Amino acid sequence: MLKGKRVIVTGASTGIGEQIAYHLARMGSHILITARTEAKLQKVVERCLELGAASARYVSGTMEDMAFAQHVVREAHTSLGGLDMLILNHVGASYFGFFDGDVEHVRKLLEINFLSYVAMTTSALPMLKESEGSIVVVSSMAESAVRAAAEVLRERPAPRDECALEILKGAALRRRELYYRYSSTRLPLLLRDCAADLLDYLVRSRGMGLFLKIFIPLLGGLLAFYFYSAPQSFNEGMLRGKRVIVTGASSGIGEQMAYHLARMETHLLLTARTEAKLQKVVERCLELGAASAHYISGSMENPSFPEVVVKEAETSWGGLDMLILNHIGYSGSSGFNFFDGNVGQVRKLMETNFISYVAMTTLALPMLKESDGSIVVVSSMAGKAGSPFAASYSATKFALDGFFSSLRHEFVMDKVNVSITLCILGYINTESAVRAVSHVIQGTPAPKEECALEIIKAGALRQRELHYPPWVVSAVVLLRGIAPEFLDSITRSWYNVENLRRS
Numbered sequence: 477m478l479k480g481k482r483v484i485v486t487g488a489s490t491g492i493g494e495q496i497a498y499h500l501a502r503m504g505s506h507i508l509i510t511a512r513t514e515a516k517l518q519k520v521v522e523r524c525l526e527l528g529a530a531s532a533r534y535v536s537g538t539m540e541d542m543a544f545a546q547h548v549v550r551e552a553h554t555s556l557g558g559l560d561m562l563i564l565n566h567v568g569a570s571y572f573g574f575f576d577g578d579v580e581h582v583r584k585l586l587e588i589n590f591l592s593y594v595a596m597t598t599s600a601l602p603m604l605k606e607s608e609g610s611i612v613v614v615s616s617m618a619e620s621a622v623r624a625a626a627e628v629l630r631e632r633p634a635p636r637d638e639c640a641l642e643i644l645k646g647a648a649l650r651r652r653e654l655y656y657r658y659s660s661t662r663l664p665l666l667l668r669d670c671a672a673d674l675l676d677y678l679v680r681s682r683g684m685g686l687f688l689k690i691f692i693p694l695l696g697g698l699l700a701f702y703f704y705s706a707p708q709s710f711n712e713g714m715l716r717g718k719r720v721i722v723t724g725a726s727s728g729i730g731e732q733m734a735y736h737l738a739r740m741e742t743h744l745l746l747t748a749r750t751e752a753k754l755q756k757v758v759e760r761c762l763e764l765g766a767a768s769a770h771y772i773s774g775s776m777e778n779p780s781f782p783e784v785v786v787k788e789a790e791t792s793w794g795g796l797d798m799l800i801l802n803h804i805g806y807s808g809s810s811g812f813n814f815f816d817g818n819v820g821q822v823r824k825l826m827e828t829n830f831i832s833y834v835a836m837t838t839l840a841l842p843m844l845k846e847s848d849g850s851i852v853v854v855s856s857m858a859g860k861a862g863s864p865f866a867a868s869y870s871a872t873k874f875a876l877d878g879f880f881s882s883l884r885h886e887f888v889m890d891k892v893n894v895s896i897t898l899c900i901l902g903y904i905n906t907e908s909a910v911r912a913v914s915h916v917i918q919g920t921p922a923p924k925e926e927c928a929l930e931i932i933k934a935g936a937l938r939q940r941e942l943h944y945p946p947w948v949v950s951a952v953v954l955l956r957g958i959a960p961e962f963l964d965s966i967t968r969s970w971y972n973v974e975n976l977r978r979s
């Protein structure tokens with residue numbers, strides 16, 4: 477099937493990428509490989525030619541540089557005259573250990589492991605459309621590096637040549653997703669969707685081998701426990717006098733959270749860009765009974781703004797009990813629409829919707845540790861299952877899940893008593909969401925006032941995740957686990973594509 481096909485393989489100087497190149501060579505493909513180290517690439521190319529590749533060449537450089545990503549694709553155009561398959565496999569140097577608050581490193585990894593993938597895809601798309609080709613993205617079972625490492629440390633790693641072959645088979649058959657070593661990748665993911673707390677516990681305590689042995693008998697019992705156990709109850713006094721930061725509080729769900737928290741007599745520090753709106757929200761909060769309320773205006777697109785906000789809390793309160801991260805940036809000139817290939821826009825949205833969340837958390841952590849406080853992260857259904865016309869936004873929300881679900885493990889393992897609540901929201905009737913999607917989506921949005929209250933309750937109760945509206949979101953999360961293709965087709969049926977104004 478792959479004989480004579482023109483294939484780019486990134487990260488091919490070692491590991492799985494190298495093995496993919498050798499399999500392609502045996503199949504008689506034309507191969508263009510990339511990585512940073514020229515000497516290693518040279519050897520891989522030589523071996524590919526020995527193994528029977530129709531042709532083999534390399535380009536060396538770093539994927540930290542977007543121009544390099546585009547250069548590789550141009551090279552395929554010049555030397556291969558087109559492209560049938562793009563295999564994105566490279567990964568930047570990550571460290572394995574507790575997160576040390578190095579936000580710059582997160583930015584760098586995002587550049588190498590994510591933005592360069594988007595850049596290469598965008599550049600290669602005309603050639604791939606021409607050949608009706610394929611894109612293969614090599615990812616990890618773990619939304620958390622810790623989870624992946626726990627796997628590796630407690631079990632023998634699977635052989636990379638077999639893994640490489642399975643990837644190629646999946647790609648040639650144009651499969652939507654491939655789970656290599658099905659029982660230790662797919663089943664844990666399924667369990668995450670059905671009983672996430674149990675999976676978190678198993679990953680931290682005994683490893684996946686034991687988990688697999690007890691999976692079947694335990695699942696039934698746990699599901700029963702999950703659905704019938706009485707939840708701890710919330711009372712408004714729980715938050716009286718607490719010091720809370722709410723970001724994105726000038727409108728929508730953030731504004732409503734501020735009003736609920738004001739009624740609960742908390743101390744509030746609100747942020748967003750628009751000073752005039754924040755002023756009004758603060759006035760209303762004081763009328764509603766806030767113990768104190770003030771604001772600080774600025775943009776989370778500015779890397780130094782998180783520090784300004786956290787410093788303000790430190791100066792005025794000397795501590796912090798709850799950090800509610802809720803703001804989102806505008807998704808670009810095209811807004812809610814087909815992805816237009818603008819990588820700069822994706823980077824900008826990552827800075828606002830993801831990196832600033834990491835920075836705020838890092839800076840606020842000493843105060844939150846001191847108070848045994850809580851972090852509340854507002855995410856979306858689009859951060860659990862891909863969402864059309866919101867590709868960049870969706871990526872930022874997936875990133876939040878990856879980062880904060882990993883950090884939660886580390887807090888538990890390191891005995892840090894700071895809770896992390898990830899809020900997975902469906903369609904909510906805020907002005908901006910309704911303006912963006914009401915002409916394309918028929919469904920009735922859920923009320924922002926109730927949504928805001930549910931987020932606060934979940935944070936106060938230190939819940940791991942909130943699903944709101946509960947049934948829609950839980951159904952989507954479950955279907956994503958057990959029947960992803962079915963979910964894809966339902967998702968597409970929600971949208972009136974003909975009403976989209978293509979930009």
Ligand SMILES: NC(=O)C1=CN([C@@H]2O[C@H](COP(=O)(O)OP(=O)(O)OC[C@H]3O[C@@H](n4cnc5c(N)ncnc54)[C@H](OP(=O)(O)O)[C@@H]3O)[C@@H](O)[C@H]2O)C=CC1
Pocket residue numbers: 723724725726727728729730747748749750751753774775776777801802803804805806828854855856857901902903904905906907908909
């Ligand atoms: N509404 C919905 O259907 C859904 C919403 N969500 C999530 O809920 C949260 C709130 O959404 P929603 O209330 O609808 O959004 P809104 O657009 O109503 O509010 C967004 C807030 O973020 C602020 N903001 C925008 N850009 C920046 C920036 N660059 N720096 C700092 N603040 C900024 C805005 O104020 P200003 O413009 O003054 O800066 C505003 O206060 C988001 O995390 C969103 O992803 C999730 C799923 C569905």
Ligand SMILES: C[C@H](CCC(=O)NCCS(=O)(=O)O)[C@H]1CC[C@H]2[C@@H]3C(=O)C[C@@H]4C[C@H](O)CC[C@]4(C)[C@H]3CC[C@]12C
Pocket residue numbers: 812855856857858863866869901902903908909910912913917919920948970
């Ligand atoms: C369309 C998604 C919700 C799908 C849904 O609820 N369908 C109805 C089910 S029913 O038929 O059983 O009733 C929306 C889920 C999350 C939304 C997006 C989001 O996360 C907020 C963004 C905020 C921004 O203001 C613009 C709009 C959003 C991209 C928004 C778009 C709609 C969702 C994808």
